[in-house]
Amino acid sequence: MDPQNLAYALIQLVHNFGAVAIVGGAAAARWLVRDAPATQRRLAWLVLAGWLAQSASGAGFGAVSYLFYGQFPDIHAIARVALMVKLACAAGGILLAAAYLRLAADWLPERRGTVWNTLLLLGVTALASAAFLRWFA
Amino acid sequence: MTRRIASAALLALALAFPLTALAQEGSVTISAPADGAKLQAAADNRVTYEIMPGPKGDHSHLYIDGKEIAVLRELKGSAPLKALAAGPHEVCVKVVNKNHTPIGVEKCVKVTVE
Numbered sequence: 001m002d003p004q005n006l007a008y009a010l011i012q013l014v015h016n017f018g019a020v021a022i023v024g025g026a027a028a029a030r031w032l033v034r035d036a037p038a039t040q041r042r043l044a045w046l047v048l049a050g051w052l053a054q055s056a057s058g059a060g061f062g063a064v065s066y067l068f069y070g071q072f073p074d075i076h077a078i079a080r081v082a083l084m085v086k087l088a089c090a091a092g093g094i095l096l097a098a099a100y101l102r103l104a105a106d107w108l109p110e111r112r113g114t115v116w117n118t119l120l121l122l123g124v125t126a127l128a129s130a131a132f133l134r135w136f137a
Numbered sequence: 138m139t140r141r142i143a144s145a146a147l148l149a150l151a152l153a154f155p156l157t158a159l160a161q162e163g164s165v166t167i168s169a170p171a172d173g174a175k176l177q178a179a180a181d182n183r184v185t186y187e188i189m190p191g192p193k194g195d196h197s198h199l200y201i202d203g204k205e206i207a208v209l210r211e212l213k214g215s216a217p218l219k220a221l222a223a224g225p226h227e228v229c230v231k232v233v234n235k236n237h238t239p240i241g242v243e244k245c246v247k248v249t250v251e
Contacts, residue, residue, distance in 0.1 A: 004193070004234075008235065008236060061236055064236070065234075065236050065238035068238075069234075069238050069239065069240060069241065071238060071239065072238070073233075073236050073237040073238045074198060074205060074231075074233060074237055074238065074239055075205075075237055076204070076205040076206075077205075079237075136208070137208070137237040
């Protein structure tokens with residue numbers, strides 16, 4: 001088995017499950033368990049883990065390229081903007097999920113709902129950006 | 138201890154293997170413009186290419202003076218060289234992998250725009 005493809009595939013696997021966690025977790029918290037704070041808290045851990053997995057695996061793609069070819073992926077224009085958007089979403093998602101875990105016990109339901117909406121928006125935006133990053137690089 | 142040795146061996150293998158052998162496969166041919174060609178700024182300048190991506194390549198990128206200007210997904214064809222200013226330029230076609238990383242299969246020509 002080609003070690004390069006194996007490395008990319010394993011990182012892609014982590015990246016994909018991270019994507020599922022950030023969008024699925026936020027959507028579930030927003031609509032399926034909106035009146036269950038304890039379950040929402042568990043989902044916040046899932047979403048935080050998802051964003052961390054996305055960040056680490058995103059860096060992993062670059063690291064594998066550097067390991068095998070001595071340089072990072074060559075992207076430009078639209079793809080570069082898409083990458084910046086993804087990075088901003090990841091930073092926002094990590095901060096917001098962490099803040100939720102630390103502070104949400106004192107928040108009103110409306111505020112928790114706003115945070116889940118924002119986390120969902122960040123996830124959807126990151127996934128949309130990933131499509132442009134993939135095909136416009 | 139055994140685990141550390143195994144980890145070191147794996148790392149050494151990963152570092153040594155790809156940089157040497159993999160990048161040498163595949164080829165790029167630029168049939169136009171020729172190396173050293175003089176182009177007219179007002180003309181519809183295009184690069185005509187043929188690519189064999191090799192087992193590691195996925196698609197190709199077109200560069201002018203080191204800046205990527207287009208993604209080439211066809212193995213054979215031509216692409217416009219947009220808005221070339223007067224002066225010397227380097228036109229390159231580089232094969233990249235699915236992660237958009239140049240794999241070392243490339244061809245460059247130098248042209249002068251008048």
